[in-house]
Amino acid sequence: MTTPKPTLAVWKFASCDGCQLTLLNCEDELLQIAGQLQIANFPEASSQVIEGPYDVSLVEGSITTPGDAERIRRVRRQSRILITIGACATSGGIQALRNFSGDLAPLVYASPQYIDSLRTSTAIAEHVQADFELRGCPIGKHQLLEVIAALLSHRRPNVRGHSxxxxxxxxxxxxxxxxxxxxxxxxxxxxxxxxxxxxxxxxxxxxxxxxxxxxxxxxxxxxxxxxxxxxxxxxxxxxxxxxxxxxxxxxxxxxxx
Amino acid sequence: MRYVLDLGGLGQLLAALRQRGFRLIGPVVADGAICYGEITSAADLPAGWTDEQDGGTYRLKRRDDGALFGYNVGPQSPKKYLFPASATLWRSHPPGTADTDDEKPFAFIGVRSCELHAIAVQDRVFLGGQHPDPLYAARRDGAFIVAVNCGQAARTCFCVSMSAGPKADAGFDLALTELTGEGGHRFLAETGTPRGEEVIADTPGAQPASPRDATAADQIIERTAAQMGRAMPAVDLRDLLYGNLEHPRWDDVAARCLTCGNCTMACPTCFCFSVEDVTDLAGRAAERNRSWDSCFTLDHSYIHGGPVRTSARSRYRQWMTHKLATWTGQFGTSGCVGCGRCITWCPAGIDITEEVAAIAADT
Incomplete structure (x- = not known):
């Protein structure tokens, strides 16, 4: 009997989906990923969702609503390893421009009273612990594959902080x-x-x-x-x-x- | 022995090198600069191009005499080929696949005196001592070098003060001096090795040089030597730097230093690298890669518990003190050849000669 494959979940918060697309765009390597990990929860790729907990969660997007601030805690509780992917998840993203201006909702929406959002857009790590933060807008395919490969072989990802x-x-x-x-x-x-x-x-x-x-x-x-x-x-x-x-x-x- | 070749003769010389199985590497215009790249004939050389350099700036310019080597050193050096930026040290692969690596030996065309000195420095680093580096050795072995004596100096050049130029004095098979004035566009060629002599013998256009050509070439080199845009202060650099480890100038330069690592990437003698192990997704193949690293990164001084040199001050001091002082104790020469690349290619325009002068003036 073989050991079951580790499970992978992909989560979306406030984001453009570009980082998830980087994963989908892996094409050939995506098949290899599917060979090593059970893709258990990835709504952008499949409507079949397997219940958690999950071994690895990839989290895209920033926290911009009270609901998401709650949801990220549930994701964290269900995830053995949580990796944030992309500029939104790691720094708040382009939508964090709102952090530096007045309330924009009345300018954008006819009935802003229906909008239930936070005043700021914040990184995932400001709410829960992230085990690894992968940068980029969007993330790079090679770095994503490197992080996943490193995870699978229990080594440190070769992702450096230099210029x-x-x-x-x-x-x-x-x-x-x-x-x-x-x-x-x-x-x-x-x-x-x-x-x-x-x-x-x-x-x-x-x-x-x-x-x-x-x-x-x-x-x-x-x-x-x-x-x-x-x-x-x-x-x-x-x-x-x-x-x-x-x-x-x-x-x-x-x-x- | 000194010879003279015209443009056709230079073409014959390059053809003779190709005929002997060399891969020609020479100056090419790329990315708005004169870089090193693969060439096949003299037509690939940067005819009529030159450059203007200063701290943090480089501009490609036209010149009207059609000179092929009428430029100063560019962003790259032969290090690009002898110690490549990225290389695989070993690879384990599934049965049925294998690596092939039978690169032809290099012939470097247009290597300047400072670069010859830099190659000699890296030879000591990689080939001296008990554990020669096999990758460097394989690339260096049999490399043919056609040097060029500089016909002009940039504002960032200071090879004279580092005793590293502008005249190629050793480490070449052939050394050319380009003459474009009276008497036509031609090259004075000096042989440095029996191999250089053999290649010249295979170059039908090479004629013995007249005393007049030889004098013209000597004058060009003298003129270049007098044109140096900068000079390393003539002080004992080891005494100066060892005696000033806490000098306030380090804080001053740290405020300007971007810790981006450009100086170390452009430097023809900087040899630091990092080694990373990579595995594939399926866990079937693994490889160990090495790539250029820089003492300006935090990981460079990372030991158990964290990096040792966390401040920009400590990293700039480490780089400059190693380059100019501790290098001598380690390898028997200075690590600096006065090429000026770290000055030109620093996006902030930090000038190593100015930093030394500032410390020397206040000691």
Whole structure:
């Protein structure tokens, strides 16, 4: 008799589903994942749901409603290992822009009294313990497969906290800031995307959030020297991981309002 | 022995190297910079291109004399090939699959004096001592080097003060000096090894150089030496840095340092790497990979319980003190060859010579 396969659940909170799609887009590897793990609860892929508890939960999205703040606790209780995936789950996502403005609901909805949401969008780890946080907007397929493979063989995932610059230079790319004068968030952003924007001669947008020791102040000063306005610096830090503390603070420091 | 070749002769020289089974690596325009890449003939060389460099900036520019080597060192160095950014050290695989690895030996074209010195530094790191690195050895073994004496210096160059250039003095098979003035576009070629001599013998266009050509080449090198944009302060760097481990300048540079690691990636002598074990989903195949690492990452100094160098101050100090001082005790030479890459390719424009000067001025 063989041992039963570990079970996998995929959960969605406030998000665009792009990170779950990264899993679905694995295609060939998805079959391999299904060979090693029992996909027990993944509504985006199958309407068949097996009851928990689960060995591994992948959690996408941020907490934006009182209901979700409750639901994440139930997910945590049912999960032996909980891994958050993507910018929403790890920092609050683009919807965390609401954290920095007044109540927007009356501007958007005709009857805002029916909207039951929290004032802020927050990361999963601010509510329950996350055993591993996988960054990205969206997450990268290779990093996701690496985390799952590492989990299956009981080893530490090879996911590093250093800058995008290191993977950019490993890929043999020339620095877009130095060679083109293009402002780039690479030096303060965590690696993992494969330096995809510099590969197309664009500056990094910071989708993977702050790297391990981000010197945002020094980078912002360099952006200003390259001709970026304070507003441009403010906006650059206020995107997909706006609520991540180092980016939040740097955006605040360049807030013209 | 010194020879002179025209453009056709240079083409014959490259063809002779290909004929001998070498994989030609030379300067190519890519990504808005002059990088190292695979070339097949002289037509791939960056004719009429040059660059302007300063702290944190590099701009590709045109030049009107059609020079093939009329640029300063770019973001990459032969390290890209001899110590590749990522490599698999070993792999276990299911029966029926096997790796093949029979790369041709490299012929590097256009290697500058500072780069020759950098290769010599990495030779000591990877091949010296009791445990030579087999991967580096396999790539280095039999590599043919066509050096080029620099016809100009960038604002970030300081090889003269590191005794590493601009004239190629050792470590090459052939060394060229490009002449574009009176007498036409031609190359003075100096042989450094019997192998270089043999390749020149297979280059029909190579003629013995006239004293006039030899003098013209010497003048170009002298002019370049006088053009150095920067200089490492002429002080005992070991005494200076060992005596200033708590100097306030480290806090000053830490405020500007992005800890991004670009300086170490661009440096032609930086040799740090990390090793990662990877397994596949099914647990059937495993491999051990190594890739360039940097002393600016937290993991670089991670030991049980956490990283040792948590502050940017301690990491910048580690990098510079190793490069300029402890390297000498470890390997018998400085780790710096004065190429200026860490200055140009630092997105914040931090200048190693300026940092040393600041500490020296306040000691």
């Amino acid at each position: 995008v610059c290191i993977e950019c230079k490993r890929a043999g790319l020339s620095c877009v800031m130095v060679a083109h004068g293009t402002p780039c968030l690479g030096p303060v952003t965590q690696a993992g995307c494969g330096a995809i924007c510099p590969a197309y001669h664009r500056g990094c947008y910071g989708c993977f959030g702050p790297m391990e020791t981000p010197n945002t102040k020094a980078l912002a000063a360099r952006w200003r020297e390259l001709g970026a306005t304070d507003q441009a610096v403010h906006r650059a830090f206020r995107t997909f991981t706006a609520a991540a503390e180092p980016f939040r603070k740097e955006a605040d420091a360049h807030d013209a309002r």
